[in-house]
Amino acid sequence: MNKMSKSTLWFLGGSLLVYVVLQTLVSTGLLNSFWNTIIRLGGVMVIVSIGLNLIYGINGQFSLGQWGFYAIGAYAAADVTYRWSVNKSADGLVVLMLATTLSAIAILWLHKRLSKVRGLDSLSAFTIYLTATVLLSALSVQIGMALTPVITSLLTALPAAIAMQIVYLLAVLFSAVLAAEISYLFGLPILALGSDYFGIATLGFTIIVKILLDNSDSLLGFVEMKGARGMVGIPKLTSLFWVFIFIVAVVIVTRNLLRSSYGRAILSVREDEIAAKAMGIDIAEYKVIAFVLGSFFAGLAGGLYAHINGFLHPDTFNFIKSFDPMIVIVFGGLGSITGTVFASFAWALVLEGVLRLFLPEGFETWRFVVYPLLLLIIMLLRPKGILGDFEIPFLRQVLPQPRKKEQNTPAEANA
Amino acid sequence: MNPTTPSLVQQVIQKRWLGKAFILLLTLLAAWRIVTALLENPTLFLQQVVNGLQLGFVYALIALGYTMVYGIVRLINFAHGDVFMVGAFVSYYSITRFQLHTWLARLAPGLPEGVVLVIGALTVMAVSMAACAILAIVIERVAYKPLRNAPRISALITAIGVSFFLEYFAALQFVFSPNFITYKRPIQVVTWAISPNGITTLGGGNAPPEGSILFSNIALIIILTSIALMLGLQFIVKQTRIGKAMRTVAYDKQTARLMGINADAIISITFAIGAALAGAAGMLYAIAFPQIFFWMGIIPGLKAFVAAVLGGIGSIPGAFIGALIMGQAEVLSAAYISTPLRDAIAFSILIIVLLVRPTGIFGEPEREKA
Numbered sequence: 001m002n003k004m005s006k007s008t009l010w011f012l013g014g015s016l017l018v019y020v021v022l023q024t025l026v027s028t029g030l031l032n033s034f035w036n037t038i039i040r041l042g043g044v045m046v047i048v049s050i051g052l053n054l055i056y057g058i059n060g061q062f063s064l065g066q067w068g069f070y071a072i073g074a075y076a077a078a079d080v081t082y083r084w085s086v087n088k089s090a091d092g093l094v095v096l097m098l099a100t101t102l103s104a105i106a107i108l109w110l111h112k113r114l115s116k117v118r119g120l121d122s123l124s125a126f127t128i129y130l131t132a133t134v135l136l137s138a139l140s141v142q143i144g145m146a147l148t149p150v151i152t153s154l155l156t157a158l159p160a161a162i163a164m165q166i167v168y169l170l171a172v173l174f175s176a177v178l179a180a181e182i183s184y185l186f187g188l189p190i191l192a193l194g195s196d197y198f199g200i201a202t203l204g205f206t207i208i209v210k211i212l213l214d215n216s217d218s219l220l221g222f223v224e225m226k227g228a229r230g231m232v233g234i235p236k237l238t239s240l241f242w243v244f245i246f247i248v249a250v251v252i253v254t255r256n257l258l259r260s261s262y263g264r265a266i267l268s269v270r271e272d273e274i275a276a277k278a279m280g281i282d283i284a285e286y287k288v289i290a291f292v293l294g295s296f297f298a299g300l301a302g303g304l305y306a307h308i309n310g311f312l313h314p315d316t317f318n319f320i321k322s323f324d325p326m327i328v329i330v331f332g333g334l335g336s337i338t339g340t341v342f343a344s345f346a347w348a349l350v351l352e353g354v355l356r357l358f359l360p361e362g363f364e365t366w367r368f369v370v371y372p373l374l375l376l377i378i379m380l381l382r383p384k385g386i387l388g389d390f391e392i393p394f395l396r397q398v399l400p401q402p403r404k405k406e407q408n409t410p411a412e413a414n415a
Numbered sequence: 416m417n418p419t420t421p422s423l424v425q426q427v428i429q430k431r432w433l434g435k436a437f438i439l440l441l442t443l444l445a446a447w448r449i450v451t452a453l454l455e456n457p458t459l460f461l462q463q464v465v466n467g468l469q470l471g472f473v474y475a476l477i478a479l480g481y482t483m484v485y486g487i488v489r490l491i492n493f494a495h496g497d498v499f500m501v502g503a504f505v506s507y508y509s510i511t512r513f514q515l516h517t518w519l520a521r522l523a524p525g526l527p528e529g530v531v532l533v534i535g536a537l538t539v540m541a542v543s544m545a546a547c548a549i550l551a552i553v554i555e556r557v558a559y560k561p562l563r564n565a566p567r568i569s570a571l572i573t574a575i576g577v578s579f580f581l582e583y584f585a586a587l588q589f590v591f592s593p594n595f596i597t598y599k600r601p602i603q604v605v606t607w608a609i610s611p612n613g614i615t616t617l618g619g620g621n622a623p624p625e626g627s628i629l630f631s632n633i634a635l636i637i638i639l640t641s642i643a644l645m646l647g648l649q650f651i652v653k654q655t656r657i658g659k660a661m662r663t664v665a666y667d668k669q670t671a672r673l674m675g676i677n678a679d680a681i682i683s684i685t686f687a688i689g690a691a692l693a694g695a696a697g698m699l700y701a702i703a704f705p706q707i708f709f710w711m712g713i714i715p716g717l718k719a720f721v722a723a724v725l726g727g728i729g730s731i732p733g734a735f736i737g738a739l740i741m742g743q744a745e746v747l748s749a750a751y752i753s754t755p756l757r758d759a760i761a762f763s764i765l766i767i768v769l770l771v772r773p774t775g776i777f778g779e780p781e782r783e784k785a
Contacts, residue, residue, distance in 0.1 A: 062568075123434025123770055124427075130437075189434075190766070193773050196491070200724050201769050204762035207717075211759040219756070320713065323575050330572050365593070368583035375576035376558060383565035 011394035012248075019244045026240060035353065036240065037308060042348030043243035044305045047250050049328040049340045051297030054254060056326070057335035058263075059290035060270030062195045065186070065202030067322030068209040069179040069295040071314075073302025075213060075225060076178050078234045078312055080171035082224055085164065085235045090152040093167055093174075095144035100177040102136040107184060115285075122189045122284070129185055168237045172303030179299025180292045187291040191284065206322045213314040230313035238307040246304060247341070250297055254337060255395050257293070266290045331378060333385030337395045342387060350374070438767060452751045462628050463750045464743065469634040469703060471742025472641035476696035477719030478726070478734040479648060480689025486729035487665045487685045489567060493574040494554060496716015497581035498547050498690045502697025503707045504591050505543040507598055515539050516601035536601045540640075540698050547694030548687035555686040560679065585709040598705035605632040637699045644695055645735060651688065652731065661685055665729070714758075718745070721765050727778025736776060740764070 022039060025031040031039075052066045076096060083092035110132060114125055155163045190201045216225035225231045257263045265286045268276040273283055306312055328347050332339030355367045378386065391397075427433060453460045477499055484492045509515040516535035519526060558577050562570045586593040606617040610627030617629070652658035663671040664681045672678050700715060701707050722741040726733025741761055748760040768776065 056568075117428060120428050121431045121434055123437065124431055125434075127433045127437040189770050193769055196489075196728075197724070197769055197773060197775075199491075200721070201766050204721070204765050208759045208762050211756060215755045219753075319717070323572075326568075327572055327575070330568055334566075334568070365583075365587060368579060369587065372576040372579035372583070376573055376580070379569055379573045379576065380558075380561050383562055383569040 007393040007396075011392065015244065015248050019240070023240055038348050038353045039345070040238060040240060040243050040308050041305075041352060042345040043240075043247055044238075044301045044308070045325065045328060045344035045348055046247050046341050047301035047304070048298050049325045049332070049344050050250050050254055050337060051294035051301070052325045053294075053329045053332075053335065053337065053340050054257075054266075054290050054297070055294035057329050057340075058258065058270060059266050059287060059294075060195070061191065061287055061291060062199035063202045063291065063294070064199050064319070064322050064326065065183070065205045066294065066298045066325050067317055067319070068202070068206035069183055069298035070302040070305070071206075071209050071213060071317035072182060073172075073175040073179045073299030074306040074312055074317070075216070075231070075302075076175035076299075077168075077171040077303030078231055078306035079222060079225065080175070081164075081168055081235050081237065081307065082231070082233060084155075084167045084171075086224070086233055088152070088156075089148060090155055090167065091144065091148040093170060094148050094151050095141055096174050096178065097170065098140035098144045098147075099137045100174050100181060102140050103133045103181050104177065106132045106136055107181065122192050126185065126189045129188065133181065133185065164235065164237065168235070168307065172300060172307075175303045176296045176299035179302065180296035183295030184288065184292050187288055187295075191287045191291060203319060203322070206317070207319050210314055210317050210319065213317060216314075225312075228314055230311055232311045234306055234310045234312065236307055236310040238304045243304060246300060250300070251337060251341070251395070258397065262286070262289065327375065331385055333387050333389050336385065336387060336389050336391055338391045339385055339387040339389075343385075346386075434770075438771060441767065448751055449747065452747075458626050458628055459750075463746050465628060465630060465634060467743040467746035468739070469637050469742070470746060471739040472638050473696050473700045473703065474715065474719045474722050474741050475735045475738035476641055476644060476692045476699070477715060478723040478738045479645070479731060480693045481720050482723040482726070482728050482731060482734040483661075483685050483689045485723070487661060487682055488559070488563075488570075490559065490570050490574060491720070492686075492689075493571070493716075494577040494581060495689065495693055496712035496714075496719070497578050497585075498551055498554075498712070499693040499697045499700070499716055500585065500707075500709065500712030501550055501581065502543040502547045502690075502694030503598070503701040503711065504585065504697075505546040505694065506539050506698035506701065507596065507707055509539050509542050510599050510601055515542060532602055539601055540695050543694040543698050544691040545694075547690040547697070551686040551690030552683050555683050560682075582709055582712070591709055593709060595706055595708045598701040598707050600702050600705060602632070602636070602702070607631070633703050637703060640695065640699060644692060648688065648692065649731065657681070657684060718758075718761065721761065724775055725765055725768055727772075727775030729779075730775070730777040733775055733777030 022031070026036050048066060048070055051069075052063065055061050055063045055066070080092035080096055083089055107129060110129060114120055114128065155167065158166070186205060190198060190205075193201060212220060213225070214228045216222045217227040258267070265276070265281045266289065268279065268281055269283050269286050269290075277283055324347070328343045329340055331347070332341070332343030351367075351371055355370055359366055359370070382388075449460075477495065480495050480498075481492060484490060484495070514521075516539050517531060518538065519534045520528075520531045554577055558573045559570055562573060585591040607630050608615050608617055608624055608627040609630055610624045612624065615624060615627075650658075652661060660671070660676045660681045661684070663674065663676055664678050664685075668678050671681075696715075697712075700711075718741055719738060722737035723734045724737070725740060726735065726737025728734075744761045744764050745757050749757040752760060772778070
């Protein structure tokens with residue numbers, strides 16, 4: 001017990017130290033805004049990749065849909081804060097919160113009922129959930145529009161900066177909930193597929209999301225998202241502080257999850273589905289849990305990302321980019337959280353920073369020639385990731401105590 | 416309640432009616448749209464089907480490479496679409512820089528033009544096929560072979576790396592340049608208007624007759640070449656010793672080695688054959704849509720990959736059927752549902768097919784890994 005709290009202290013102290021150092025460097029101007037942006041991008045990547053690591057590294061489900069949920073989180077959060085800062089209306093926030101909350105309640109309620117029904121196939125369950133959530137979303141648009149003036153006047157009563165931060169935080173959190181709910185609906189029928197087919201279906205999801213975003217103004221009716229021209233005018237609210245807070249929160253949540261019985265069950269699904277089933281683990285259930293939580297992190301990261309540069313473009317959510325978190329978690333070592341954090345920052349620093357700034361003159365176009373070469377070399381030299389399965393003490397799995405000698409002896413004597 | 420007659424709710428659950436109803440609803444919507452389109456303007460509809468066929472056959476050639484490689488090493492070879500791009504560029508340079516499509520005319524000036532063109536175009540195709548085959552063998556040896564015993568994801572990441580590398584290396588100014596390049600067709604386009612009254616050749620400004628379907632020699636060439644190449648592939652896989660070895664390695668690599676088969680060589684050959692088909696597809700695609708650029712491989716590659724999965728990855732007839740479906744889905748949804756959403760619809764079809772048949776149309780159920 002004592003040792004664990006010591007490692008916790010080390011972890012929290014270390015993160016605080018890193019944050020203070022970086023924040024001082026940024027505030028004093030030693031790190032200019034370029035590097036500040038890169039650090040925040042790396043931080044966002046940490047959150048997406050930890051989510052994917054949960055799905056793929058720890059649960060073993062080969063998902064390429066992470067980037068789609070990231071896009072959903074980004075655009076949903078951006079839309080809410082845009083409506084608040086430009087249109088001075090909290091309608092986006094109210095509708096998003098209502099819709100996600102009502103759907104969450106409905107999903108949980110239905111889940112409780114439906115999981116008792118024997119023999120219900122995932123596609124039928126999906127149809128029920130889909131109908132419920134679509135109806136509730138339509139309902140919450142109606143209620144939300146009625147509630148908007150009240151909430152808007154309440155928020156405008158607050159000082160502008162504080163109101164903005166509140167809207168921002170709620171937008172980011174509820175966009176993540178939205179991403180999680182969509183992942184639940186989508187994951188329900190899809191998670192039953194075999195691993196490669198699951199990967200391809202999720203890749204299809206990412207591409208569909210990207211295409212919808214390309215046409216967000218004409219087809220979805222979100223004029224302010226401006227479709228393929230890219231959304232501009234999103235308030236730049238994601239500071240180093242928020243990125244760090246969310247990274248620490250995500251790491252702690254993941255770590256505690258992995259140490260719980262839920263985490264063990266999730267891990268056992270990766271190791272051997274048949275053995276896990278034989279141990280009485282509901283495989284489908286734990287796949288969904290890992291997938292939804294991973295997508296929640298993706299949505300969270302998306303919300304943070306949207307408020308870094310202040311503009312969003314559907315090309316950012318291209319399926320080619322959707323391999324980035326996959327590359328990061330493989331480099332960091334599958335299943336390793338330390339490795340993911342390390343590799344995310346390394347990825348951002350190398351790809352966005354070093355290769356952008358330090359390629360010799362006339363070789364700027366070589367950035368994406370050097371990057372895959374680095375990728376290949378690292379992969380060929382260290383196929384299990386740069387750090388392998390190294391973890392800092394705080395994140396290490398607590399292994400069961402080895403059995404004592406006395407307990408073993410009778411068994412051996414019997415044999 | 417009498418246990419022999421389950422209640423309505425139980426029946427709905429057991430027979431999976433809700434899910435089936437959902438899928439059926441989607442299918443009916445699509446079918447209704449297609450039928451109304453067909454009744455509204457049958458010629459336009461048939462024209463779209465012809466266009467879809469042309470596209471589908473090109474996808475089929477690419478899809479075969481994906482499906483063969485997946486069948487033998489269980490690797491989604493993301494670089495395959497870029498090999499296709501290289502094929503298009505090689506054929507472009509052999510036409511513009513080396514005038515390879517007219518070599519026979521320079522050698523023997525008296526020959527009729529038709530013969531020269533056919534031999535020339537076939538030579539260009541052979542050159543790009545060979546170039547792609549060599550490229551694929553190099554890629555396989557350098558990037559995939561060292562990782563054969565590593566986790567599967569490592570090989571997938573290297574495949575993505577190779578894909579990036581090919582794209583951006585091709586985009587360098589001294590390689591293929593980052594510009595859109597207009598492709599020079601080795602053959603003239605001849606368009607025929609097929610109507611109930613007979614076939615007329617278009618050209619010289621005469622308008623196609625009322626109610627006719629346009630069919631170009633390019634569509635004909637694409638369809639015939641693809642069929643020929645696919646028959647050739649079918650012959651190699653089913654009739655030759657190499658094909659037998661390929662099937663053996665795909666079934667069980669360890670046992671194949673014990674039977675004296677050089678598994679590594681067979682894997683290289685599989686990559687080479689798949690890439691050669693992609694090279695031919697690159698040239699055909701460029702003839703049909705004469706604009707080539709370094710990113711041209713991504714979207715057709717992806718579509719072909721989806722086609723391979725749709726048909727059941729690892730199955731050669733599956734890839735063919737899947738590609739035809741993808742071609743039709745793309746063209747018909749662009750024409751009748753929504754042009755910007757056509758790719759989304761293609762992927763939705765993929766997801767729906769996977770929900771109904773989890774391993775694709777012709778796919779075998781996944782074997783339990785020993």
